[in-house]
Amino acid sequence: MPTNSKSPAVSSNNPCPFLRALVSEGLLPDDVASLGQVTDVITRVAKTGDGQPNLPGAAIRAIAAGANGLNPLQVVRNAKDSVQLNALRNGPLDKKGAGSGILDTEANVVKAKLDRLDEFASEKLSASGESERGLDLSELVHMMNENFKRAAGRRRVIDRFLMDGEWPILLKVMGKSGKNGRYLSVDEVRQLFLKRKLPERMVSQLA
Numbered sequence: 592m593p594t595n596s597k598s599p600a601v602s603s604n605n606p607c608p609f610l611r612a613l614v615s616e617g618l619l620p621d622d623v624a625s626l627g628q629v630t631d632v633i634t635r636v637a638k639t640g641d642g643q644p645n646l647p648g649a650a651i652r653a654i655a656a657g658a659n660g661l662n663p664l665q666v667v668r669n670a671k672d673s674v675q676l677n678a679l680r681n682g683p684l685d686k687k688g689a690g691s692g693i694l695d696t697e698a699n700v701v702k703a704k705l706d707r708l709d710e711f712a713s714e715k716l717s718a719s720g721e722s723e724r725g726l727d728l729s730e731l732v733h734m735m736n737e738n739f740k741r742a743a744g745r746r747r748v749i750d751r752f753l754m755d756g757e758w759p760i761l762l763k764v765m766g767k768s769g770k771n772g773r774y775l776s777v778d779e780v781r782q783l784f785l786k787r788k789l790p791e792r793m794v795s796q797l798a
């Protein structure tokens with residue numbers, strides 16, 4: 592379902608909240624994108640974040656190249672051509688519920704799992720001195736460890752490593768430079784999942 596009549600629909604086979612927002616914001620297509628396009632868009636969006644974070648293009652390319660399958664032919668095909676953003680579900684990066692579980696297998700937001708974010712958060716002071724709920728790196732690590740623990744019996748060892756390329760990178764891109772360090776605003780993460788929207792402070796710089 593589109594977030595509003597103007598935002599494009601996003602395939603339920605795209606389980607990445609960040610890529611879903613990029614599609615919804617009209618920055619990436621819902622289906623097939625070239626690796627160059629994915630890398631350019633992500634690095635450009637990252638630059639609009641607090642402190643103009645610099646994401647290494649090579650690392651993004653490497654993730655995207657393996658996203659639809661890790662057999663050598665598939666990787667070569669992805670690396671040469673494109674990544675299929677509407678076919679990430681069940682690919683090698685899909686942790687099949689071993690992550691936060693905020694998006695179910697149909698990419699619907701599970702409210703209880705979204706609300707659970709706050710259990711790991713604490714009060715943070717923004718740069719302008721306002722207080723809000725937020726998650727810093729150590730709180731994100733705590734959450735990822737708990738997510739991994741919760742998935743005992745249905746997780747792969749690699750899932751815990753994959754998590755390090757998700758929440759901490761989101762912190763790098765969408766984090767706010769608060770008075771006591773960088774944190775993800777719980778409100779902004781909720782908006783990312785629920786409305787598939789990037790923070791206005793970032794979008795306004797893309798125009």
Ligand code: HEM
Nearest residue numbers: 606607609655658679684685686687690691757758760761
């Ligand atoms: C700056 C770039 C990116 C950020 C910040 C980001 C962030 C995230 C986050 C926070 C999650 C959620 C994990 C959870 O719910 O526990 C996630 C999941 C996922 N991401 Fe991304 N992502 C990025 C780029 C990519 C790229 C380039 C791909 C592949 C083309 C990708 C594929 C996925 C997939 C398949 C999942 C689902 C994993 C699961 O089962 O939990 N992401 N990402």
